[in-house]
Amino acid sequence: MYMNAFMGMEFVEGNVVVLHFLHSMDLAEEYVFETERDATRFYMSCLGFCEELAEYPPLIQTRQFRKFLKNECGHLKYRVNVY
Numbered sequence: 001m002y003m004n005a006f007m008g009m010e011f012v013e014g015n016v017v018v019l020h021f022l023h024s025m026d027l028a029e030e031y032v033f034e035t036e037r038d039a040t041r042f043y044m045s046c047l048g049f050c051e052e053l054a055e056y057p058p059l060i061q062t063r064q065f066r067k068f069l070k071n072e073c074g075h076l077k078y079r080v081n082v083y
Helices: 036-053 058-072
Strands: 007-012 016-021 029-033 078-082
Touching: 007 036, 016 036, 029 036, 036 058, 036 078
Parallel strands: none
Antiparallel strands: 007 016, 016 029, 029 078
């Protein structure tokens, strides 16, 4: 499991990535991909983006990461389950 100042992220079941945001009312967001390759690509992209955000305060990191999810990951085919 990867953790930073604003979230935790885990790669599970081959094609599932679960995000746990610190500043959220939701318990988790589960991203289910069609292939393990897409899930791996998503996970690695998220890790890279989180490294770029490391110097910012947690609330700004959260806001920027949400924008990243919305704008940069739209080309991947997945569904999101929110718990």
